[in-house]
Amino acid sequence: EIVLTQSPDTLSLSPGERATLSCRASRNISSTYLAWYQQKLGQAPRLLIYGVSGRATGIPDRFSGSGSGTDFTLIISRLEPEDFAVYYCQQYGNPPPFSFGPGTKVDMK
Amino acid sequence: EVQLLESGGGLVQPGGSLRLSCVGSGFTFSNDAMSWVRQAPGKGLEGVSIISARGDGPNYGDSVKGRFTISRDNSKNTLYLQMNSLRVEDTAVYYCARWTRYSMDVWGRGTTVTVSS
Numbered sequence: 332e333i334v335l336t337q338s339p340d341t342l343s344l345s346p347g348e349r350a351t352l353s354c355r356a357s358r359n360i361s362s363t364y365l366a367w368y369q370q371k372l373g374q375a376p377r378l379l380i381y382g383v384s385g386r387a388t389g390i391p392d393r394f395s396g397s398g399s400g401t402d403f404t405l406i407i408s409r410l411e412p413e414d415f416a417v418y419y420c421q422q423y424g425n426p427p428p429f430s431f432g433p434g435t436k437v438d439m440k
Numbered sequence: 441e442v443q444l445l446e447s448g449g450g451l452v453q454p455g456g457s458l459r460l461s462c463v464g465s466g467f468t469f470s471n472d473a474m475s476w477v478r479q480a481p482g483k484g485l486e487g488v489s490i491i492s493a494r495g496d497g498p499n500y501g502d503s504v505k506g507r508f509t510i511s512r513d514n515s516k517n518t519l520y521l522q523m524n525s526l527r528v529e530d531t532a533v534y535y536c537a538r539w540t541r542y543s544m545d546v547w548g549r550g551t552t553v554t555v556s557s
Contacts, residue, residue, distance in 0.1 A: 366543035368485075375535055375550055376477075376485065381543035388545070419485055423542040428475065428490035428499035 333358050335420055335432035343440040350407040352435045354420035359400050364423040367396055367405045370434075371416045379418075380405065407437075415439050442466040442546050444536050449551030456526050456555070462519040462536030462548055470494075470514035473539035476521050478532035479550075486532075489521065490539065504530075526555045 334357040344350055354365070362383040368376040378387040380396035383403060393408040407414055420432040448460040462474070476488040489510040491498045498510045509522040519536050531554050537544035 364542050368544075370485075375547040376544075377547070378543055378545045381541045381545070385541070387543075421485075421487075421543065428501065429487040431485040431487065434484045 333360060333422055333430070335422055335430060337418075337420060337432040337435045339435060340433075341436045341438060343438055344410055345440045346410050346412055348410050350405075350410055350414070350437055352405040352407075352418050352437075354398075354403040354405070354432050356401045356403070356422065360403075360422050362399055365396075365398070365403050366421045366423075368419045368421060368431075369414075369416045370419065376419065410437070412439075442538075444538065444546055444548035446534065446536050446548040446551040449534065449553045451554045451556065452526055453557050454526060454528055454555055457522070457524045458526065458553060460521040460523065460534055460536075460551060460553075462521075464517045464519070464538070467538070467546075469517040474512060474519045475537050475539060475544065476510060476519075477535045477537055477544070477547075478530075478553075479535070480529070480532040483532075488534070491519070523553070526553075528555050531555045 336355050338353045365383045367380040370376040384396045395406050397404050417434045417436045419434045423429045443465045446462045473492050475490040478486050478488050489500045491510045495512050507525045511520045533550040535550045536548045538546040
């Protein structure tokens, strides 16, 4: 069973700053199976990144994903006011059906 | 517009049952795997179940295995989650979502299930 951990728990930044979010897996994950989501309070999650680095439809290019093996990163190059939210990484298949990391909250300093 | 709309949530006593539904529109429902994800109050996301486009090979998270059953009726563009033997810890917002490229690209707004006596 693969366990996902995310760091930091909370990231306090100002608009315009760069955000770097980490997701670490307890064992290697195929790049195909790693995704990132954004969730704002009271809303459903929104897919940002699939397959480690593919941007989902309509996602601005300030969001980028990278990584391989056990270490994955989501970068928001310049934070916009609407980017303050909770971010989750997700892996497919192990354990079935799929699992999420505990989340990183990006809040305004 | 691609949409998913859940229904069927509510208040139920421990040990009771509920059936959630999720209707898809704006896409070819029968082409895509679908899943249920839940979120307990103030907590993170938890994968509940997934079902293939044809309805075979369902898979469940350990916390619901043997109690919940996922199914779909492609003629009605509808996904279901039958929840039996409900526990207080099943209290959550339940989302349905569409799978594409091993990720969930379309989500419903969620339906709230509260298990309490």
